Amino acid sequence: MKLESLIVSDSQKVQNGIISKIKELINYKNLEPGDKLPSERMLSERFGVSRGNVREAIQKLEFYGLLKSIPQSGTFVANIGVVAMNGMIDDILRLDSPDFKSLVETRILLELKAVKLASLRRTEEYLKHIKETLDAYEQKVLSGEDAVQEDLLFHLAIAKASGNSTLNTFMLTITPQIIIDFGKYHVCDKNQAVLAIEEHKQIYQAIKAQNPDLAKQKMKEHFNVLYQYCYNSKSV
Amino acid sequence: MKLESLIVSDSQKVQNGIISKIKELINYKNLEPGDKLPSERMLSERFGVSRGNVREAIQKLEFYGLLKSIPQSGTFVANIGVVAMNGMIDDILRLDSPDFKSLVETRILLELKAVKLASLRRTEEYLKHIKETLDAYEQKVLSGEDAVQEDLLFHLAIAKASGNSTLNTFMLTITPQIIIDFGKYHVCDKNQAVLAIEEHKQIYQAIKAQNPDLAKQKMKEHFNVLYQYCYNSKSV
DNA sequence: ATAACCAATCTGGTTAACCAATTTTTTGAA
């Protein structure tokens, strides 16, 4: 699954259509966990679409854990009942494109947790990595250059140090979209970049000192501009 | 991106190899944002792999916002500098398979936020949907049947009511894996399922009353068994 | 009657050929 591209393309629509058809088929045939789906070829013929389209739809459902393809054998309904199957497919079909507000809101949630965990769990190696990204950011800003990338890498380094692989993955997922929107809305200016150097340093020091509450507090302050931008208030 | 399958397959390895090669190429040729990558055919020949493999690798990097393919034109480096590009590709290559602990830890984080947001933002329609899943769960448990699915749908209904599409997507992403692991470790027994009915009702009432703090508190209590399981302590 | 075996068939996965749109090069008239 992708955290879909923001534009709902035509192929997206046909894919959703196929997913709906597969859902109907599972209900109609009363397929239960472990049952085999008709072959890709049969599905493509029955639905009147190409086999590639069917494969894409199956892969998407496989990503969400609803189906399981086994080579040279078939595609099987995962170990999940028809009720949850229906509910989740409906959810998947109605997945909204992520809006900027929800992206930022979620980013803040993830980062505040990540910085706490990083404070508790950081190894010397990860701490060193954070320090490197910190220095790189400072150097870039002080030389007057744009440092959006280095800022990003500092935050990703913290996520990596959190020791939570799921958190890290999610951060990697939303970061590119955040960057794109940041560029679009011109959130960062030079002045803020200079101020952020000190904020970054304080966050780093708190992580180094293994003080999770302080680290979270400093990260919160660092995000104030984002809060303002999205909610027009200092706290949520 | 997928939140990769837990087994690192062979094709996974060759894909990571190709991603590494693409990274080296970008560095070697000093490609900057907007520059065009060599065509898929040239890359497949240069790397000695099939064009399909190259396409997969490109699509993965496209998912993380690092590349952008334009039909009948070419594949381009996204509007992100070489520094962030290198850092993010390294992160992507080193992405760990999500372990159960990090999944649960992240799930709790997401749900506690979701239940607060749902309390604040729930519409009558979403509230009704939550109520439906609540009743379905109760009925299933009281009739002595397994109700893992209905439990899941209750939690997903709350995520949907949070009004945060990114949060909702992430919940959908980790839920299947949680279910699989739950089944594996036999976390839920009949007794807990009955107790959970009351907990669900209290959560629902708090959301209905638009009391975010109470809702979060009740959700926290509901998760106590998970905390115990993962940390051997009642709170984190 | 049963178990072992084998070949025909069916499966998802992979590869190569094809397509339409785009870009680049060529061409020829002004």
Add this chain to the structure above:
DNA sequence: TTCAAAAAATTGGTTAACCAGATTGGTTAT
């Protein structure tokens, strides 16, 4: 010499043919 128009080459996307392994049903030897 210039520039527009057309043709050739290149692009990512799509489709159809092919592959190796799993399944299945029938057959045969025990």
